[in-house]
Amino acid sequence: MQKAIACFENVTRRFGDLIAVNDANLEIFPGEVTAILGENGAGKSTLMKLLYGVHLPSSGRILINGEPSAITGPADAMINGVGMVFQNFSLLSALTVRDNLLLAWPKTPYWVSENNKGTKEVLANLTRLAPHINPHSKVSNLSVGEQQLVELCKVLNISARIVILDEPTSVLTPAESRRLHGFIRQLADEGVSVVLITHKLADVEACADRIAVMRKGQIVDVSPRGQKSMSEIVTLMMGSDVKREISPPALPKKRVEKLFLNKICATAPGMSLKDISLSIAAGEVVGLAGVAGNGQALLAEVLAGIHPATSGDVALDGISLIRRNQMETLATPLGYIPELPRKNAVVENMTLAKNLNLRALASGKADVNNEVQDLLTRFHVNPPEIDRYASTLSGGNLQKLVSARELGRPRAAILACYPTMGLDISAIQMIYREIFAQAEAGAAVLWISEDLDDLIAGSHRIAIIRDGQLVAVKDNDGKLNRDTLGAMMTGLKPERKVA
Amino acid sequence: MLVNRDTFLVVSATILAFFLLIIGFFILLGKPPFEMIGMLLTYALGDAYSISQTLAKTTPILLCALAAAVPGRLGLISVGAEGQLYAGAITGTAIVLAAPDLPAALMLPMMLVCAALGGAFYGYIPGILRARLQINETITTLVLNYVTVLWVNALVFGPWKDPASQGWPATITFPSAAILPALPASRIHLGLLIAVAFAIALHFFFTRGASSQKIQILAGNRKVGEMFGLNFGTWVIALMAMGGAIAGIAGIAEVSAIQGRLQPTISIGYGLTGFLVSWLSRHQPLIILPVAFLVGGLVAASDALQLFAKVPAASAIILQGMLFAVALAVPGIIKSMRPGYER
Ligand SMILES: Nc1ncnc2c1ncn2[C@@H]1O[C@H](COP(=O)(O)OP(=O)(O)OP(=O)(O)O)[C@@H](O)[C@H]1O
Ligand SMILES: [Mg+2]
Numbered sequence: 001m002q003k004a005i006a007c008f009e010n011v012t013r014r015f016g017d018l019i020a021v022n023d024a025n026l027e028i029f030p031g032e033v034t035a036i037l038g039e040n041g042a043g044k045s046t047l048m049k050l051l052y053g054v055h056l057p058s059s060g061r062i063l064i065n066g067e068p069s070a071i072t073g074p075a076d077a078m079i080n081g082v083g084m085v086f087q088n089f090s091l092l093s094a095l096t097v098r099d100n101l102l103l104a105w106p107k108t109p110y111w112v113s114e115n116n117k118g119t120k121e122v123l124a125n126l127t128r129l130a131p132h133i134n135p136h137s138k139v140s141n142l143s144v145g146e147q148q149l150v151e152l153c154k155v156l157n158i159s160a161r162i163v164i165l166d167e168p169t170s171v172l173t174p175a176e177s178r179r180l181h182g183f184i185r186q187l188a189d190e191g192v193s194v195v196l197i198t199h200k201l202a203d204v205e206a207c208a209d210r211i212a213v214m215r216k217g218q219i220v221d222v223s224p225r226g227q228k229s230m231s232e233i234v235t236l237m238m239g240s241d242v243k244r245e246i247s248p249p250a251l252p253k254k255r256v257e258k259l260f261l262n263k264i265c266a267t268a269p270g271m272s273l274k275d276i277s278l279s280i281a282a283g284e285v286v287g288l289a290g291v292a293g294n295g296q297a298l299l300a301e302v303l304a305g306i307h308p309a310t311s312g313d314v315a316l317d318g319i320s321l322i323r324r325n326q327m328e329t330l331a332t333p334l335g336y337i338p339e340l341p342r343k344n345a346v347v348e349n350m351t352l353a354k355n356l357n358l359r360a361l362a363s364g365k366a367d368v369n370n371e372v373q374d375l376l377t378r379f380h381v382n383p384p385e386i387d388r389y390a391s392t393l394s395g396g397n398l399q400k401l402v403s404a405r406e407l408g409r410p411r412a413a414i415l416a417c418y419p420t421m422g423l424d425i426s427a428i429q430m431i432y433r434e435i436f437a438q439a440e441a442g443a444a445v446l447w448i449s450e451d452l453d454d455l456i457a458g459s460h461r462i463a464i465i466r467d468g469q470l471v472a473v474k475d476n477d478g479k480l481n482r483d484t485l486g487a488m489m490t491g492l493k494p495e496r497k498v499a
Numbered sequence: 500m501l502v503n504r505d506t507f508l509v510v511s512a513t514i515l516a517f518f519l520l521i522i523g524f525f526i527l528l529g530k531p532p533f534e535m536i537g538m539l540l541t542y543a544l545g546d547a548y549s550i551s552q553t554l555a556k557t558t559p560i561l562l563c564a565l566a567a568a569v570p571g572r573l574g575l576i577s578v579g580a581e582g583q584l585y586a587g588a589i590t591g592t593a594i595v596l597a598a599p600d601l602p603a604a605l606m607l608p609m610m611l612v613c614a615a616l617g618g619a620f621y622g623y624i625p626g627i628l629r630a631r632l633q634i635n636e637t638i639t640t641l642v643l644n645y646v647t648v649l650w651v652n653a654l655v656f657g658p659w660k661d662p663a664s665q666g667w668p669a670t671i672t673f674p675s676a677a678i679l680p681a682l683p684a685s686r687i688h689l690g691l692l693i694a695v696a697f698a699i700a701l702h703f704f705f706t707r708g709a710s711s712q713k714i715q716i717l718a719g720n721r722k723v724g725e726m727f728g729l730n731f732g733t734w735v736i737a738l739m740a741m742g743g744a745i746a747g748i749a750g751i752a753e754v755s756a757i758q759g760r761l762q763p764t765i766s767i768g769y770g771l772t773g774f775l776v777s778w779l780s781r782h783q784p785l786i787i788l789p790v791a792f793l794v795g796g797l798v799a800a801s802d803a804l805q806l807f808a809k810v811p812a813a814s815a816i817i818l819q820g821m822l823f824a825v826a827l828a829v830p831g832i833i834k835s836m837r838p839g840y841e842r
């Protein structure tokens with residue numbers, strides 16, 4: 001039998017009273033892909049941060065190559081050949097891709113120049129993994145998925161023997177995910193151990209060798225792939241088998257226009273929106289499909305009144321809701337779930353209670369109301385402690401917290417960007433239920449996603465955005481499928497314009 | 500929670516480390532260390548006169564620290580207190596020169612308000628540059644500091660020079676109606692009372708009520724604040740101006756109560772000292788209060804030490820520097836030495 005490269009022995013990690021990882025035993029072998037599954041807050045990220053040295057174990061120990069691990073911080077980890085790509089990443093957005101890679105590369109001399117001999121070496125992995133990314137573009141202009149790939153290159157560049165990926169595919173397009181899967185297999189064939197934390201069973205099927213399942217801090221099962229059926233694994237994760245089903249409410253008989261986007265134009269560094277027009281009726285769910293980085297994020301910020309529009313207007317029930325310039329202020333009436341909630345939607349050093357009440361607090365009402373506890377329970381935010389700081393929530397639970405704030409009360413319209421990112425199966429079901437309930441109650445819903453299957457299953461109409469323009473708006477009449485949408489998203493098979 | 504074991508440990512270790520450094524410093528200077536430390540303590544707190552000196556130094560340091568803390572709460576780094584202090588000194592003096600015969604009941608409030616407005620204007624400029632044009636406030640406040648010092652020079656060498664002073668660059672001596680009242684035979688003046696009142700008021704402003712929450716949201720995540728209708732730019736301008744106003748009052752207080760007229764050197768780096776005090780206290784007014792007093796004592800005592808024990812003039816600055824260095828380093832070192840250190 002092969003010798004483990006890393007081995008967790010009865011490892012426990014507490015945060016105050018909370019036990020994030022409870023008596024975990026796990027072996028990681030060279031040349032193998034270990035998938036770690038588990039519901040939100042199960043302790044997956046924490047377990048791997050222990051290996052990477054971000055946290056130290058409260059008890060138990062970690063062996064690397066049979067020796068007790070001497071890793072006490074990420075710098076150590078890198079020296080010891082352990083690399084990790086986090087759920088929320090750490091690129092310097094003002095620098096170019098190349099400079100970010102050079103900065104993280106141990107062999108980089110402290111002067112960094114265009115003619116640096118190392119540049120080619122540093123960029124080799126980027127060319128292999130993501131040939132479409134221009135090494136000279138600023139990180140701030142990259143889509144989230146592209147940033148994730150750059151992070152991965154950083155790790156590959158240190159020639160890690162253990163590569164930890166924390167939910168890498170949640171921000172990737174299907175094509176990017178497929179490329180990543182192939183790449184992970186290739187790494188494993190080269191003898192690297194890959195640990196893949198994920199909520200997507202597709203990832204597991206595509207590239208895992210062994211599957212470890214965590215539940216409430218414990219590792220409840222480790223087995224080779226194929227030994228257990230996926231529904232058995234889901235049962236281990238969630239305590240019961242959860243099926244994914246998406247059923248949007250029926251469209252109301254009478255069409256009442258609710259949210260109206262009229263020829264919106266806006267510009268941001270590296271992106272501009274051109275004449276975006278769309279009308280969404282009460283009770284209607286419109287999906288917005290597109291490859292990430294084609295203007296979705298900017299459109300969302302314009303609609304939410306964060307980014308000013310250069311021309312055009314957005315009206316909700318006839319009342320304009322956008323900013324014309326940086327000086328104007330506007331509290332958005334939308335239920336708005338932005339992408340990357342940790343960065344865009346919460347104040348991390350405030351409590352959960354305050355984060356749920358940001359609307360009231362920002363408008364000058366100082367007291368925190370008491371339905372907060374109910375909201376946390378209703379949206380399965382775990383742990384449901386109102387005085388906890390938002391920074392201590394797991395990635396998925398933070399996403400649920402934002403949904404609780406935005407979907408917890410009736411809204412006239414909903415703008416949801418990747419609302420299920422990083423969520424486990426039962427949480428995804430819950431979020432869809434809540435969004436559709438809002439539509440049923442008369443809200444207009446604009447739902448931005450890359451998950452074409454879900455969009456097709458859940459929306460009444462689907463709009464496609466490419467290069468900052470809406471290239472098509474289609475009735476979801478049962479004839480739409482992944483391929484037709486995909487073609488429109490990438491523009492490979494351009495639709496003939498019906499003028 | 501008020502004084503838990505950790506805080507106690509950190510504070511005592513900091514003081515201990517500071518004393519060790521001072522001892523080393525005096526040994527290097529060839530002075531008997533313990534005698535020198537004894538003298539420092541006496542000159543800071545030994546008798547009524549020393550205490551009055553200490554409090555006289557505490558006042559501008561406290562005001563300048565609050566001036567840095569106000570924008571600091573929003574995450575801004577303003578090093579402009581020095582310039583704002585000079586600006587307040589200029590505008591406060593202007594009213595005295597323009598209407599020297601006003602009665603005290605009118606003169607004092609007008610003088611203070613004018614000084615506050617002058618300082619506020621001097622905070623407003625970097626504020627609006629940051630809010631509207633994204634120009635870094637640290638750089639602008641730093642650069643503007645030099646400008647006001649030169650303005651004061653231009654005025655006291657030029658139009659505002661007292662003709663009777665025979666070449667000495669200074670304005671006329673302030674009329675008694677324009678002198679901030681002080682405790683008899685001391686330098687403890689109304690400015691101290693104002694400064695302490697500001698500290699307490701700011702404590703409530705920053706911890707209770709609607710504005711405190713808005714500032715905390717914007718400081719924590721600007722995008723989230725804007726999504727719910729808060730305007731970052733407006734708050735930048737408001738808090739920069741508010742901080743400036745406080746530093747402006749420090750300026751006129753020095754001119755009126757300590758120096759009695761406007762002359763080139765009003766401040767011995769109070770602005771920067773205040774900045775450090777504020778950052779050390781994490782912009783918390785109730786912590787700034789005692790820290791400013793401590794630093795005020797150190798400044799006053801090292802001034803006296805320089806005079807009586809013949810240590811080099813730079814000692815005052817060196818002692819301050821050591822205090823700040825220790826206060827910043829020790830808590831971090833202790834934290835990282837603790838087992839199971841929060842990571
Ligand atoms: N720094 C911290 N302080 C306090 N609690 C923490 C901290 N980090 C994590 N936790 C808690 O530990 C538990 C496990 O968190 P972890 O991030 O490992 O979950 P996860 O399995 O990665 O979930 P997700 O799928 O949502 O990312 C959660 O309950 C979380 O709130
Ligand atoms: Mg996680």
